[in-house]
Amino acid sequence: MQIISNWKFKSAKHQVVTSTYETRLSIATFVNPSPNWIIEPAKNLVNELEPTLYKASQNMVNELELTLYKATQNMVNVLEPALYKPIQYKDYLLHSNAFGDDTAALQNGLR
Numbered sequence: 514m515q516i517i518s519n520w521k522f523k524s525a526k527h528q529v530v531t532s533t534y535e536t537r538l539s540i541a542t543f544v545n546p547s548p549n550w551i552i553e554p555a556k557n558l559v560n561e562l563e564p565t566l567y568k569a570s571q572n573m574v575n576e577l578e579l580t581l582y583k584a585t586q587n588m589v590n591v592l593e594p595a596l597y598k599p600i601q602y603k604d605y606l607l608h609s610n611a612f613g614d615d616t617a618a619l620q621n622g623l624r
Contacts, residue, residue, distance in 0.1 A: 516552055519558045548571075551571050553568075553570070
């Protein structure tokens with residue numbers, strides 16, 4: 514959702530409070546696109562004022578799995594490797610403060 518919307522919609526962080534008395538089950542859905550699909554921001558959401566923030570990828574599942582493994586080790590942003598990091602996106606992100614801490618971290622990475 515975050516990549517396809519070009520950062521307009523932010524993916525939810527999955528957090529839970531577990532119980533020592535009851536079991537809990539999480540089911541991830543719509544997580545494995547077909548291997549031949551190219552995952553990229555929707556063309557109608559990208560323009561000169563709001564350029565694409567994410568690289569197109571046909572190998573997104575493998576990239577995310579590797580990054581997710583690294584994230585569990587270092588607590589990094591899972592979508593960060595998919596981002597373009599050129600300076601010109603800094604101005605685009607400055608108005609995105611409503612997205613919270615990840616945006617601030619992203620802005621610092623672009624400087």
